[in-house]
Amino acid sequence: MQYKERYEKVLTPLADELRAYLSRCLEGQPRIDRISARPKDIDRFVAKATKLADGKPKYQEPLAEIQDQVGARIITYYQSDVARLDPLIQQWFRPIEYRDHVPESHWEFGYFGRHYILAIPSDVISAGWPKEMIPRFFELQVKTLFEHAWSEAEHDLGYKPGEAPLTPQQTRSLAYTSAQAWGADKMFDDLFRERAGTTGGATH
Template sequence: MSLIEEFIDRYTKEYDFYGRAANLVAQILENDLRSSGVRCIVSHRAKEVERLKDKCIQRNSEKSYESVEGIFKDIVDLAGVRVALYFPGELELVDKAITRLFDQWDTKRIFPGAEEVPEGRSFSGYSAVHYRVQPREKFIGDADKRYLKARVEIQVASVLMHAWSEVQHDLTYKQMAGDLSSEEHSILDQLNGLVLAGEISLRLLQEAGEARVARTGANFLNHYELAAHLLRHANDALAEPVGDSGLGKVDDLFALLKRLNMTTPADLAKYLESLHGAVAERPLAEQVVDALLAEDSARYAIYNDIRSASNSPHVDSSDAARDTANAMLEFLQDWVELETTLNDLAQQSGVSRRSTMPVANLVRILDIPYGIGDEIDLLRRMRNDVVHLRREFSVAEFDDATKRIKHINAMLKGGGAHVAINP
């Protein structure tokens, strides 16, 4: 058995491993990109055995493989994921998502490189970014821990460029009847120019869509347009640019806005005024959701339905689940009362004329003794975890937190805690 045959035999036995690894990476990335409003097609595959064999034979003529492990090290796309962007201008958002979601075991490759521009051609050729990644443990379930060491290549390019690449790759590298003619090379070069022109048109189309959404009376047609609006507003208003990693669950925010019949930039304007740049702790979508919920406590139930539907399609109707849901609802109802009390105190003290202000701001502004401020901050963090489904709590934890909220609220209303304005 030759070295290449030995490699192919081993790969065939491990084919399902590479397919599952690619599937996991694709799922993690696609869920994040779609949620944050990046329009794309995400696909995955383990490399086909026959195509891999042809590639090994071709590369062996250049590299002269000395071991099976050497072949595994050389072929980096055994497990592959492809991100085909509708709008090439969103490449930077995908870059930030990949950096946040995965560990990169090699430097990303940007095409075309300076040394790779083909001679005798009018256009630059293949344009894309390739990433070589491994999954991170926090995004992988216990049953899939074995895939943490899997190496996966992610290829990111526009939908047009991916299509051209497939045609060019099949003709150039799999030509069994000899080299392509000069005419065929010229036609491929011409098609490449059309693709590059098409990418420019896609960028213009994206800008035109964003301009349409920016008009006061226009409705957000989907969460992608909402995401673009949030990014543009945040990048104008905040000190640093905000990527998709700072957007959060824009799809759930869009669902809430639809339920509230608030789907225009004008409807959203006042809730964007208090956005802050600490998006790693609280993404933009969460900040807007919190502002909406603080304005009307009845919206908690609506948003809870939305989040539950998007994260748990199969509803648990057991007695334990109902007990937890009831305990959570009581916790949130009492939290809303505490928010109202704090805002009332702020207005009475002349600190704010607004009917609502973020609790974190109130805790800083109002001088509440006896460690109550620290207690409120801990409860606020729990509330954020509950509302945005960051973690689950038991009935006992909800009951204990609810008792603490009731006690604090009673003290504040009864004057047991003397509130003053921080200098």
């Protein structure tokens, strides 16, 4: 399988290089809990590559079209830190796409997080890697601790292959925990702003 070879030869070491590069770019920045990067799991890539849209394959050339073959994350303390890091990311990387993920309705709760599709910097590419296996882009997610914790648990509970879909009551329970995480994020951010002598509400 082509992706398995790419995963082993390029994506795994590329993820390590990206994590180190991000750490250098953000060295000294306050209130960053962790920086991580990893290649997309083989099974998850296959599942995404074989998705259908209107009965037809969503991707004609998955190896070229799927942009999150390597994913990186920056986990911050507060919501205001997510916005604070944005100009630094724009400075160090070339953004291709940018999106704040929020539920469609103000009355709904679910996944929150800021996602970027960024061009892979030439500095992290090894001359020994096969050029045809090097992706052009990677995905960067910037989240708070609460957003990260909720999304990891929600993904584990709701997306395990082969398991029955969540019941309506279970979905409501997940939405409730998202609301609690959002509330905790807002309270901590408000307290941080008060202690820091700043004003203004959270971005989400």
